[in-house]
Amino acid sequence: MSQPRAIVAGATYLLTRRALRRHFLFRPDAAITQLIVYALAVSARRYGIRVHALCAMSTHLHVVVTDVEGVLPRFLQFFHRLVALGTKAIRAWEGPVWGHEATSVVRLVTRAAVAEKIAYTLANPVGAGLVRHAREWPGAKVLVGELGRGVLRAKRPGVYFDPSNPAWPEDAAISLALPPAVAEDDADAFRLEVGAELERQEAEAHASMHRKGHRFLGADRVRKISPAQRATSSEPSRGFNPTFAVGRGHADARRIVAAAVRAFRTAYREALEQWRAGLRDALFPAETWWMRVFHGASVSDPVIVL
CATH class of the missing domain: 3.30.70.1290 (Transposase IS200-like)
Incomplete structure (x- = not known):
């Protein structure tokens, strides 16, 4: 997956x-x-x-x-x-x-x-x-x-x-x-x-x-x-x-963005587990696309950083 x-x-x-x-x-x-x-x-x-x-x-x-x-x-x-x-x-x-x-x-x-x-x-x-x-x-x-x-x-x-x-x-x-x-x-x-x-x-x-x-x-x-x-030339693995x-x-920015990506994925998976269990009020994280567009899932409001 x-x-x-x-x-x-x-x-x-x-x-x-x-x-x-x-x-x-x-x-x-x-x-x-x-x-x-x-x-x-x-x-x-x-x-x-x-x-x-x-x-x-x-x-x-x-x-x-x-x-x-x-x-x-x-x-x-x-x-x-x-x-x-x-x-x-x-x-x-x-x-x-x-x-x-x-x-x-x-x-x-x-x-x-x-x-x-x-x-x-x-x-x-x-x-x-x-x-x-x-x-x-x-x-x-x-x-x-x-x-x-x-x-x-x-x-x-x-x-x-x-x-x-x-x-x-x-x-x-x-x-x-x-x-x-x-x-x-x-x-x-x-x-x-x-x-x-x-x-x-x-x-x-x-x-x-x-x-x-x-x-x-x-x-x-x-x-x-x-x-x-x-093309026959060698190509780096895209794993x-x-x-x-x-x-x-920009190491500091990398750490901040990586943490945000991990948080999004964790919240998404938790909401998806609830959805699969039949809980249609499961709240997906902001900026979820597929579940919102194709399944009508609810998403949280985006966090506004001032």
């Missing part, structure tokens, strides 16, 4: 989901880039999601968002369904598109964590040995200079989306928002912060490639890989699936 997860209105997250068996289904060509940007723009507008950063790798997607209304599961279900169905049509792909593991959802608690994970998102193609610099990645992405002021825009794909359905506009766009942790008058400083972290991560990737005696694949070769192929990040040097 998976751990219960609090869905927090206004929280910022790093979201990651992988293609089935690491197939290159999202190889960065024009059709897939158009699909991913269109699906993200339509889905984010539908559920009030604020998009901060994006990098569509050949085998997985990274998106950094803020869930303003506390509807993240709805957004993920809708967005991933559009991407899957569009990919099946573009690639003439039979069977599932997404891997069997659940979407990685990491709550970014501090400004430092937001900056680090946005930089990580942008640096992904470099860390994977594909291009020397993040800006060279040919797929759907956000550049540092676009943070908080760029726009993701795409025309309706020619597959799957019915032109006569008003749910699928001819053009879809979503403005890139600043994370809640960043004030408008601090936007330039935040972009510099992310840029510096991106440079640090790129330098680490360059040093790693040099030690291994490897060369970067390059954008042209990336585009030529068959979507039916699978540990973090639920939050606080950034380097």
Whole structure:
């Protein structure tokens, strides 16, 4: 059984989901880039999601968002369904598109964590040995200079989306928002912060490639890989699936958030045991989502910290 997860209105997250068996289904060509940007723009507008950063790798997607209304599961279900169905049509792909593991959802608690994970998102193609610099990645992405002021825009794909359905506009766009942790008058400083972290991560990737005696694949070769192929490079075990990040040097925040996560899970399990015993007045902790939405369970009021 998976751990219960609090869905927090206004929280910022790093979201990651992988293609089935690491197939290159999202190889960065024009059709897939158009699909991913269109699906993200339509889905984010539908559920009030604020998009901060994006990098569509050949085998997985990274998106950094803020869930303003506390509807993240709805957004993920809708967005991933559009991407899957569009990919099946573009690639003439039979069977599932997404891997069997659940979407990685990491709550970014501090400004430092937001900056680090946005930089990580942008640096992904470099860390994977594909291009020397993040800006060279040919797929759907956000550049540092676009943070908080760029726009993701795409025309309706020619597959799957019915032109006569008003749910699928001819053009879809979503403005890139600043994370809640960043004030408008601090936007330039935040972009510099992310840029510096991106440079640090790129330098680490360059040093790693040099030690291994490897060369970067390059954008042209990336585009030529068959979507039916699978990544064969070694990949760290994903046995540990973090639920939050606080950034380097924030040990106190880590302890506080970890204690809150443990308290939520304990309260949730206690309420679930009562529910299973037939007590329909069991009170689940604030920010419970599944039991509240699908079973009408009662939840406690959120704790307001002054």
